[in-house]
Amino acid sequence: MRWTVTGALAVAQLTAREALRGRLWLPVVGAALIMAVVALRLDGVDAEARRKLSVALVVGSAGFIAHLLAVLVAAQGVRRDLEGRMALLLFAKPLPRFGYLLGRWLGGMAAVGAALAALAGIGLGIIAWRSDLPVSRSAIPADAWWRLTAAGAAEPIAAGQDLVQVSGAAGNGVRLRFGAMPDGDGEILLRAAVLGTEAAPVTQCAVRIDALDASGGARPLALAAGSPYGQASGDRPGVAVLRDHGEERRELDTDYVRVRVDAAARAADGSLTIRVTRLDSAAALRFAVADGALIAVESGGFALNLARATLAMLAAAAPLVAWTLVCACVSNLGVALLGGLTLLFTGSALPVLAETLAHEEAAAPLRRIFSVLSWIVPDFDRHHLAARLAATRAVEWAAVGDAALYYGAYAALFLGLAWWALATREVA
């Protein structure tokens, strides 16, 4: 163990030096320049769009360049040692082969981390230069949902059910409960798909939103100032208009009705129960259980959220470095680069592939192949970091932890494979 750690640290330092002196920082400089030039060209759009584009540009570019760098650093280091026969010297020393691989992996991660930190820092400056730094908010989903009939009967929504749809005569709706509201005043965010019929298409539906107390008493809730849509219908208290913004749009600032909740609306245990009642019989409402109703709370400054996103991106580089090490141990530089990039692009395309297969109702064998693929290949867009930050949604520590576990498991598996490949290889 001691030899593994000692050797790994020495090789990690060697890898970081190699990346620095091999001018692998040039792509980072190039990406920073491209970010600055593109940001300069964002004058033709309004401030809101400019902010979103700047954030998406910075986070997207940083992630892409860092992941490319991960493949380059890992492939180049190992292939240089094997093809340049430095491995003869290295493995004649008391350096365990796993220690060597661990060092290459750690050094690659250090290089990627440095690149990400540099790009995030430069990107933060670019965003601040082109627009105000946005305030990121965490969104907490409702704990429990019920479908309500017009007569007031409540049917709980089973766990695992993704959507809740209410239609038919007006007066029915949904009830939902948030287990723990944050202290002080807050906001509830609501969004739903508004469905009509082909004969009578509709895009909006009036609803009444009430807070319910323990005895079942209802108190109408008012819209928050600045709620982007859902203006109160006439002077009826608690009445808002839900408008259809399309299934894909989920930005907290623009695609949700924002309802103000004061401390008095909360129950003694800190929970909050609200009721949404349909007022239009012509429109059906379809809520997504995962994010149809959210509590939005401010979650640190943008810089902190960007830092957390950077950590999650760094975690995503872990399996890339490890997989490229596998490829570098079994074949030449070209194959190692191709292998690493294939994993990167396949893993980045997984969500699109899944959507396409679902949309096209693909044949069973194809779906099975995709199912296997989604197990083998890590999803590099698992946390939608660029989209989240651009939509002012926070990147919580939980996401960083999830990224570390998810990508860490793949990295451990790939490192094991790389070790097997190197341990069985003769250094001739």
Add this chain to the structure above:
Amino acid sequence: MPDDAVLRTVALTKVYADFWGRPRVKALDRLDLDVRPGEVFGLLGPNGSGKSTTIKLLLGLIRASAGDAFVFGRDPGDRSVKRRIGYLPEETYLHRFLDAEETLRFYARLFALDRATTARRVGELIELVGLGHARKRRLGEYSKGMARRLGLAQALINDPDLVILDEPTSGLDPIGSAEVKDLIVALKRRGKTVLLCSHLLADVEDVCDRLAILHQGVLRSIGRVDELLVASDRHVVELTSPTPEVLAAVRAAAGASLVGTSHPRERLESHFRRIVAAASPPSEPRP
């Protein structure tokens, strides 16, 4: 074979296989060898004779197809064994983006040397190999000879008990070559064991105690240099100030002025050529 041998091989065989595992080349065939503590042992052979394969087997870099290899009585892959070995490969394979000090510090870390020892050894070895003036220069800017000197320094960073030198004078000028020979003699004086592979037969003859000649993967000759090079079927008669008459008499029979007789000693080069020629298949007759 002595139990205290630093290096020992028993019927060591290596067959290189292709991708599908089919035997391709028999690089080493049942090699029996032992190298004793404190001796300088020469391993000779033409290109492709199995010298480098033997070294790689002794360093645990490749696996034997049959037979056994022991270094300090243990498996060559054992880390406690590798801690005691210094190795200079036939070409200098070092990282070109490091300078001399960084290179030696890197290899010192692989041996887990502490900071003080590392600093001392790095300073000593850079001076020993005459690279004091270029210690901060990147290896990419080194000449072949300078890189060779640094390679030699890295082989000694852990103060090894066994030093394996594969063509140590390759790329060195005559002065550098002489310094390397002096260094080998100095290592021997300090009780180190040296395994030396070289094509420069005069170098081997000068510094080696024993040598082995490999050809086509087979051990053709092994023994003390003195014993191998002596021509036992002939005698040298050495006289002091012989008169023509005495010389004439000696031609008939040895006389009173005879101070001693010995077998003549051939040069290693002619011995080597003879061994290799005897082991090689006869060439096709020309039409």
